[in-house]
Amino acid sequence: MTQLTCQNLAVGYEGRAVLENLNFSVCPGDYLCIVGENGSGKSTLMKTILGLQPPVRGKVLTGDGLRKNEIGYLPQQTPVQRDFPASVREIVLSGCQGRCGGRPFYSKGEKQLAQTAMERMQVAALAKRCYRTLSGGQQQRVLLARALCAAQNMLLLDEPVSGLDPKVTGEMYGLIQRLNREDGVTILMISHDITATLTYASHILHLGRRVFFGTKADYLREFPQAWKGGEAL
Numbered sequence: 001m002t003q004l005t006c007q008n009l010a011v012g013y014e015g016r017a018v019l020e021n022l023n024f025s026v027c028p029g030d031y032l033c034i035v036g037e038n039g040s041g042k043s044t045l046m047k048t049i050l051g052l053q054p055p056v057r058g059k060v061l062t063g064d065g066l067r068k069n070e071i072g073y074l075p076q077q078t079p080v081q082r083d084f085p086a087s088v089r090e091i092v093l094s095g096c097q098g099r100c101g102g103r104p105f106y107s108k109g110e111k112q113l114a115q116t117a118m119e120r121m122q123v124a125a126l127a128k129r130c131y132r133t134l135s136g137g138q139q140q141r142v143l144l145a146r147a148l149c150a151a152q153n154m155l156l157l158d159e160p161v162s163g164l165d166p167k168v169t170g171e172m173y174g175l176i177q178r179l180n181r182e183d184g185v186t187i188l189m190i191s192h193d194i195t196a197t198l199t200y201a202s203h204i205l206h207l208g209r210r211v212f213f214g215t216k217a218d219y220l221r222e223f224p225q226a227w228k229g230g231e232a233l
């Protein structure tokens, strides 16, 4: 059973394709890394998958009980977002907004969901702290907890470790791996980190002059030089 299928998909702007002929599926529990050089269309594909912009051609289909508004999203952080003047708890709770249906307060269940997400991401002790006083790694864990409030089945992460030091990067990857392995959360991750991709991914989508989609083993068979950190495609 597939959760997400891109069928003859072309993505781009104002009818002009940046990427075309994309055909791939994601199953529950997959860990898909989307790699490719700058400008290859990773963010455009992600926005199309999230339904934030229409496909130029083709379709994005969801299945296995997953609806398009049930994909949790961790955007790439901008400096303005890093300075956001709200408490950790408020930010995590705001992930529940899609569930509120216009209601101007959070229910007991939503507050519990936020508490559980903060515990899973090890930020419960920071609940009352102001977001902008946190370290980069703590901020990313808060945003992951927020994404978990929005969706439990699939997370889309746009370069979740950019700007983090190696130790914090390792911790972040560890938390994401636990969500995937222990909680069965499907992961779609845009990454520039080929070593991490080859360590954690079950599947790889490489965007570029040639598009590749397949398992990590297929990728390594086709592009053995990827291990050496060389240009893969």
Ligand SMILES: Nc1ncnc2c1ncn2[C@@H]1O[C@H](COP(=O)(O)OP(=O)(O)OP(=O)(O)O)[C@@H](O)[C@H]1O
Pocket: 013, 018, 036, 037, 038, 039, 040, 041, 042, 043, 044, 045
């Ligand atoms: N709003 C827009 N309107 C028109 N073209 C755009 C728009 N946003 C991006 N593009 C173009 O689409 C192409 C793909 O951009 P995109 O941001 O998806 O690439 P990316 O792989 O995510 O790059 P990066 O790794 O630098 O984040 C680029 O040529 C870019 O200039």
